[in-house]
Amino acid sequence: MRLTSFARFIILSIVALLPAQAYSEDGTDARNIIQNAIDHYRGLSSYTEMSMTIHRPDWERTMSLRGWSIGGKKTLIRVTAPARDKGNATLVLDDNKVWSFTPKINRVIRIPSSMMSQSWMGSDFSNKDVSRTDEIVDSYTHTLLRTEMADGHKVYVIESIPKEESAIVWGKEISHIRDDYVELEHQFLDQEMKLVKVLKTLDIREMGGRMFAVRQQMRHHEKKDEWTEISVQMLDFDKKIPDYLFTLSNLRNPRE
């Protein structure tokens, strides 16, 4: 008994001393922050009501969306307004498979890999942005650049450089994450380290029992007048969501 507790003490002191160094140096810490931010955004399961505004130099339009998701592995997004787009839906399943349903032609289409990086519903988000999964965290080497203070919160500035063989084209990405894991800003830089697009959080409010980025804007740096804004109206985390939502038959014939 004494021996074991002694041993535990020794081990604990080693653990406490050594990894402290390792944590801040090798970026495991930064990786955790990113992982937490993703978990925070997604929750275990969630139901969301939001609107998406696509802005272009000569037009702008707004869509209302409803989304269900389980652990970020399965996601269903349905358009509820305007009438013209009502019923358009996107289903993302575990292994990066994306399906799309268009009521006008009454067809379910699997988005081929070749279209994954194309625009999702005409917005500045790509199909890939919509179907992001956990593995994305391991495709980068994350480094904590610095911490800042803003509005009484600590803000971690993390640089994520894609690994050599990962399927990410960016030169690097820089995230600003608040200590309560709300992401304030996400910059995408090309390989010349020039800014290409930025995801900015415009409004943070308490929703669904936690602080949440309720208004986010994706803006192309080189095309100033083109952006897409997503604004969350209603959010319910950890709500029991039935599995049948995430099926092709439900995609075509909605039961909810």
Add this chain to the structure above:
Amino acid sequence: MNTASKLSWKIIFRMAWRNLWRNHRRSLIMLSAIALGVWGMIWMTALMRGMVDQMIDNSIKTLSGHIQIHAAGYLDDPSVEHLIPPVNESPALQALLDSNDVTAWSQRIRVPAVIRSEREVYAVTLVGIDPARERGLSFIEESVSDGVYITSVDDKRLLVGRKLLDRLETKLNRRVVMMSQDPDNNIAERGFRIGGIFDTDPQATETSYVFGGLETVRKMLNLGTGISEISLLGHDYRQLDELKKKTQSAAMENADVKTWAEQDPYMGTMLNVMDGFILIWFAIIFLALSFGLVNTLLMAVFERTREIGLVQALGMKSSNILFMVLIESIIMLMIGLAAGNLLSWLTILPVQDGIDISGVADGLEWAGMSSTLLPALLARDVLTANAVVLVLGIFASLVPAWRASRKVPIEAITRVWQ
């Protein structure tokens, strides 16, 4: 008798020669017409041959090879689902490929894919190659203009066309992402660094192919040992029937063995059409020539009606008169041919390294042609042109010669004109 006939041949030849130069202006015009005609035949043929040769050569070098082996169904659906076992798993094929019948061969993985940079996305064909084997078989290595060629089957870098690189707004040594499908229909994707740039004609090739190491591409696509195609070169692109039969019997049973001409029927037909077209071209030029030739000879014979009557009256046989006119025609044809051949040789010599036609390159590109035209002077075509003019020329001049020999001496002598 013997001496007499010898003597008469000599005399006939001398008379023909002198007759030819009696109206030297008319003869020179006819000579230059023949020379120009022959020049037109040879020169145009050399250009057209050069054009077709180049198109076929381009086609063969653009990954076609002389003969290709695919899995059945691959050509209709060039995906990872249609694969054949690699060469080292079929001893019969290996033996054939290593034999003297085959000068070069290679195996590749070739799938539709998507290449993505920070700003652009393009659909391309991703080809995993064995770099050492591609040497002398395809255009790839010789067209690398920047960076390096694929160094090994495990090379983790890509070789990308210059035009595609510009469209992707990326550069040498930058990373791009390739995306395709694995055999289970899942997305197979991977980041690659661009290790080399290739420049080639036509530019469509630069935008449609991206090359990588065979093993690297295989790993990316989660393939077993299968490959998409085997491409091989024989000795002559015109004679492949035998090699095709051998390949077919050596390859696995349901493999799809095709020659370049079957693979690219447009090019295959082109070659056949060209042979026919050249003959038609010769016929047209000759037809124009023969009118001039017959007219010149008829005129000459007509002018000499009285003297032909006279020599006949003096005892010259009508067959000798026939030969006299014929020989006159043959001398004219021979001199014309010699001048024409010389002219074609002199005009082809300065452009034997190619004619720059880049001004119209855009228009020609769809046909798979390059911006330099390399004339191809084939001995066969030169001989055909000469033979056509000489043989048909002699036939054409039979008419005036026959007419000359059929004159009745008394009528000819007493004939008065003007």
